[in-house]
Amino acid sequence: xxxxxxxxxxxxxxxxxxxxxxxxxxxxxxxxxxxxxxxxxxxxxxxxxxxxxxxxxxxxxxxxxxxxxxxxxxxxxxxxxxxxxxxxxxxxxxxxxxxxxxxxxxxxxxxxxxxxxxxxxxxxxxxxxxxxxxxxxxxxxxxxxxxxxxxxxxxxxxxxxxxxxxxxxxxxxxxxxxxxxxxxxxxxxxxxxxxxxxxxxxxxxxxxxxxxxxxxxxxxxxxxxxxxxxxxxxxxxxxxxxxxxxxxxxxxxxxxxxxxxxxxxxxxxxxxxxxxxxxxxxxxxxxxxxxxxxxxxxxxxxxxxxxxxxxxxxxxxxxxxxxxx
DNA sequence: CATCAGGGCCCTG
DNA sequence: CAGGGCCCTGAT
Numbered sequence: 001x002x003x004x005x006x007x008x009x010x011x012x013x014x015x016x017x018x019x020x021x022x023x024x025x026x027x028x029x030x031x032x033x034x035x036x037x038x039x040x041x042x043x044x045x046x047x048x049x050x051x052x053x054x055x056x057x058x059x060x061x062x063x064x065x066x067x068x069x070x071x072x073x074x075x076x077x078x079x080x081x082x083x084x085x086x087x088x089x090x091x092x093x094x095x096x097x098x099x100x101x102x103x104x105x106x107x108x109x110x111x112x113x114x115x116x117x118x119x120x121x122x123x124x125x126x127x128x129x130x131x132x133x134x135x136x137x138x139x140x141x142x143x144x145x146x147x148x149x150x151x152x153x154x155x156x157x158x159x160x161x162x163x164x165x166x167x168x169x170x171x172x173x174x175x176x177x178x179x180x181x182x183x184x185x186x187x188x189x190x191x192x193x194x195x196x197x198x199x200x201x202x203x204x205x206x207x208x209x210x211x212x213x214x215x216x217x218x219x220x221x222x223x224x225x226x227x228x229x230x231x232x233x234x235x236x237x238x239x240x241x242x243x244x245x246x247x248x249x250x251x252x253x254x255x256x257x258x259x260x261x262x263x264x265x266x267x268x269x270x271x272x273x274x275x276x277x278x279x280x281x282x283x284x285x286x287x288x289x290x291x292x293x294x295x296x297x298x299x300x301x302x303x304x305x306x307x308x309x310x311x312x313x314x315x316x317x318x319x320x321x322x323x324x325x
Numbered sequence: 326c327a328t329c330a331g332g333g334c335c336c337t338g
Numbered sequence: 339c340a341g342g343g344c345c346c347t348g349a350t
Contacts, residue, residue, distance in 0.1 A: 145333045197345025240334045
């Protein structure tokens with residue numbers, strides 16, 4: 001069942017993001033969950049990019065002279081890579097990693113904010129981003145449901161081993177997510193054998209929605225109305241407020257997306273804002289709204305990512321208690 | 326050994 | 339709108 005592809009053809013393209021730009025903060029998100037979909041090694045990122053019905057492997061790295069920071073993308077494919085392929089891979093990466101956004105106003109406005117000045121200094125130019133397609137992201141949010149990180153990883157691995165496409169390029173192995181049509185008709189019991197539990201039904205239904213064209217990422221991308229996108233996403237079986245808020249922020253880049261705080265996020269924000277673990281979400285939300293307004297989720301993102309980066313180097317006692325894996 | 330909650334969501338009343 | 343149930347696992 002497992003498909004493997006060796007990608008031997010290669011082309012390189014260089015992308016100039018809008019400024020200011022922070023490579024590390026944009027491409028490496030320590031708060032995102034680890035999987036075989038994205039491999040990081042030595043300041044390079046390896047992943048699959050699906051466009052149309054083609055699958056490419058890419059190696060993303062920073063290419064900087066002393067003034068400008070640019071993004072180098074090495075594209076790998078089984079077949080010859082055309083100019084059109086290069087364009088579409090570049091465009092896909094620009095969108096997923098939010099490389100054309102202008103967040104100067106945010107950075108300027110809050111560079112002296114007591115809580116944000118540190119993160120803005122260290123990470124100014126970092127963008128909210130997501131490595132996956134919308135469909136891939138939905139598969140991730142599905143396995144995140146009601147599970148610890150460890151179990152989430154296990155479920156994702158099981159699914160990828162059975163249905164994913166193993167890509168071999170640049171001396172690395174990463175997986176591409178299966179296509180919706182490859183999985184929508186699989187027996188529910190077969191999915192359950194992969195220990196995904198009740199999520200089997202969700203995976204099938206979401207896959208059907210994509211395979212049938214009921215929902216399409218490109219259609220949503222050109223819609224600028226957040227509420228409309230939200231409505232369409234919520235129609236999907238197994239997609240609720242939590243998944244939608246992740247998606248609206250990370251995949252569609254709406255910086256004011258904060259309709260509710262999940263418990264684990266609530267505890268962390270509570271600690272950052274009040275230095276107390278148990279402030280009620282309602283109060284936190286009000287304070288966040290007042291302080292950062294339409295930038296509130298982006299502000300929280302800067303705080304979170306900064307915190308998770310710090311966690312890599314120093315032990316933060318109260319944080320360890322909140323993160324289980 | 327049993328019980329429980331976990332980085333939600335659906336469904337019912 | 340509140341609350342039970344859902345799959346499965348590791349923690350207790």
